């Protein structure tokens with residue numbers, strides 16, 4: 442934590458440019474402005490998990506691990522694909538869950554605070570959020586928020602690709618940002 446300012450790494454479960462989850466993440470970055478340094482993780486080049494290629498890890502994997510380990514916390518924004526975690530995000534988490542060295546205990550995710558927000562359709566992303574909680578707990582990450590902010594995307598959002606948060610959703614996101622900052626000792 443340089444100069445007392447925590448670093449929060451944002452991860453989007455959608456790779457598309459107009460991602461509504463990325464837009465929700467941008468709102469969160471605004472909420473953290475002045476309280477944390479934030480940046481997005483670019484992980485589109487991470488290859489599929491293949492245990493034959495784990496040691497030494499591919500360059501892209503080493504880079505994303507370094508970025509995660511340099512962060513004080515990670516905040517995931519993700520859509521829900523077929524009531525689950527999008528494959529690209531699950532693949533990233535699988536790499537981050539694995540030991541840095543053969544037989545070692547240290548991983549990029551172990552003990553790292555992680556917050557989760559999902560923006561999706563009718564389910565409001567609750568299946569994906571529950572999946573992420575299970576997967577991240579299995580990877581020994583520290584899930585920060587127990588009341589995860591879930592955003593409902595409607596037909597207007599789907600047709601315009603413009604995110605609009607209800608006052609309740611905006612408040613939930615702000616509360617989640619506050620919980621994360623409190624966890625990082627920086628209110």
Ligand SMILES: Cc1cc2nc3c(=O)[nH]c(=O)nc-3n(C[C@H](O)[C@H](O)[C@H](O)COP(=O)(O)O)c2cc1C
Nearest residue numbers: 455460461462463520521522523524561562563564
């Ligand atoms: C493969 C696929 C599966 C999807 N499955 C679900 C789903 O199970 N529940 C849901 O609410 N929305 C589902 N959607 C719709 C997404 O919520 C919607 O496309 C959303 O905008 C994607 O997030 P993004 O805008 O951040 O890319 C699915 C979309 C895709 C591409």
